[in-house]
Amino acid sequence: MNFNKKIVLTSAVVLPFFMGTINAQSNEGIVTSYGLNVRSGPDKSYDVKFVISKDDKVTIEDSSNGWYKITTKSGRQGWASAKYIDIIENQTTTIKKVSASSLNMRKGPSTSYDIITKLTKGQEVEVISVENEWAKIKYNSKVGYVSNKYLSDEIDSSVTIKYVNTSSLNVRTGPSTDYKVLTVYKYGQEVKVVSINGSWAKIKYKDGYAYISNKYLTDKIPDNEDCDKNEGNTENNNQGGLKTTYENLSYSFDTMVDYEYKLSQKGYNKIRANISSDYSNSNNYINATKTDLKKYLNPDNFTSNSNGKLQFLRIDKYRSGITASELNAYFSKYCQSHSVFLNKGQAFIDAAKKYDLDVTYLVAASMLETGHGISKLAQGVYVTDSSGNQVKVYNFFGISAYDGTAVSSASQYAYKKGWTSVDKTIDGSAKWLSDNYIHSSKYNQNTLYKMRWSYNTGHQYATDVDWAVCIAKLMNKIVPYYNDSTTLEYLVPKYK
Incomplete structure (x- = not known):
């Protein structure tokens, strides 16, 4: 039952139910309870290790049966009820292109840090943040730093237009169901496909890229079936009362x-x-x-x-x-x-x-x-x-x-x-x-x-x-x- 399609509420608050691992990546959460017990395991039977306060930010490492495994800002870890922690969506990265003939990717934001790898002109990187002329980037699953002045916004990837042919389709941060869901596309929605690798399509998403299952994409969808388009107000021709x-x-x-x-x-x-x-x-x-x-x-x-x-x-x-x-x-x-x-x-x-x-x-x-x-x-x-x-x-x-x-x-x-x-x-x-x-x-x-x-x-x-x-x-x-x-x-x- 897709979140953006259908949720049945009662007069009581409806709370999420989680099973297994939340995803392959960590998410940030914020505490909504004024005093939340953090326990040694995912159940009330476990001992309380410490208490966190309302509006505290934590990193969510895992989930099990309605409980989150968390890490606090100070590095303390334990399990807390997912009812009282709201997930904070990660910011979307921006795709930029290397404009220099050779660019060092380093372990930290200065030339004193060791070089992780060398990037060449035209290679695309995911920019996570920029501070003091240094860009924190992700390239080939590695995170490092490069000089921001040698990155360009010009991305000229050719795209192929496809359409979603199922009622709802998750858009994810990576090419598997383990990755975080960024949003949900509906039937008939246009998708800009950059490349296809196996069963996953790499697509243009905001200022960067995302991934979507290629199985549920089609080359053509009837325009009049896209309920987000502004259709004319044509009256039906029923002549009954x-x-x-x-x-x-x-x-x-x-x-x-x-x-x-x-x-x-x-x-x-x-x-x-x-x-x-x-x-x-x-x-x-x-x-x-x-x-x-x-x-x-x-x-x-x-x-x-x-x-x-x-x-x-x-x-x-x-x-x-x-x-x-x-x-x-x-x-x-x-x-x-x-x-x-x-x-x-x-x-x-x-x-x-x-x-x-x-x-x-x-x-x-x-x-x-x-x-x-x-x-x-x-x-x-x-x-x-x-x-x-x-x-x-x-x-x-x-x-x-x-x-x-x-x-x-x-x-x-x-x-x-x-x-x-x-x-x-x-x-x-x-x-x-x-x-x-x-x-x-x-x-x-x-x-x-x-x-x-x-x-x-x-x-x-x-x-x-x-x-x-x-x-x-x-x-x-x-x-x-x-x-x-x-x-x-x-x-x-x-x-x-």
Whole structure:
């Protein structure tokens, strides 16, 4: 379950769960508790070695079962609860090129230090920091110092444009899953590939380089499937009836914004910087600002066109009028040849009818979550049953895909649910959505807007503030299949 796509909150704080090693590199963290015990091992049963204070910075060396192995500034080591330590993202390095015919890389920032190696003109290095005319650099996994005046910003690497063809793809600091995740790219996002080595692609990232799995890159993606592009407000051609009801809320718009802003400060409302109102020129996800929240929370900003208005469509009702053959035509148009959704129109209709869901929503949500039916979990993963047999299972919504064990934990969940075929998984996914959101007696989140925004409960389907709009855009490609007699019912919130 990808962080920038989906996190379910409750009224209590949701805390991360870690297994195994955090990554191949150390991360810096900051203490959030006023007095945090540091123990001799990763459990409360171990003795307390010392106590660290709020806002102390520590280096995170390892993690195990919700505990971090840390080193303090003074060099003391021990284990502390990960609940009370926030990771501080490492700064992105800058790529520069050697401009001198020969340049000494030394162990320290002066000519008195020993030479590690000699660099030649045109070689590229990662600049970590610059101080007193000396640049701290990384080259061939070694860290050293060079004179900054012999480094140039001119990087002329040729790039190949590719696109992400899965629902979400981690961008890492190095070419393996051991390296730290810098950000997450979404389906259809442009990637500038510098080189490919085995299964990893070296890509341009900010002012430097990063790495991404080449397996999930494609040379072409349909432009109209990129939900971050500013699509036209083309109305769908459904000629059936339209019914709009306004739901009076007991709280004001400003109260809602303030509540969501508190969640945003905790990292539960994210927006890509290049579509934020207050930022630009970055594909990184950042905490949504109040300006961003006011834009996406205001129903008036979305009710004048069908793309936006569909986030208020009641999705707790099955509507007839779309045939299996029409859905199959849609899948054929927008899915790749190995998508598991090809010719599954009837399975979606059966599941939507069984759990009383709008079929355009069920299809659109499944498409977005699985990269149009081609993600690893959507394609099927083999698990070993109690008899030692290999059983193929599917998971379309990343349910129980915990950080660090995403594929294994999600596939085990799918096995327990009996999702051993695409049809069974479509049915099971529809039931999960119905029980936990759309027909939940506790939350009653029967529109995309309600699934995304839920006042004073924290029970929100996604962290991406653009999520409801993205689903609505996909739905708007399916809604035109409804026949003339179908009535679309909208439920629009009206703040106090």
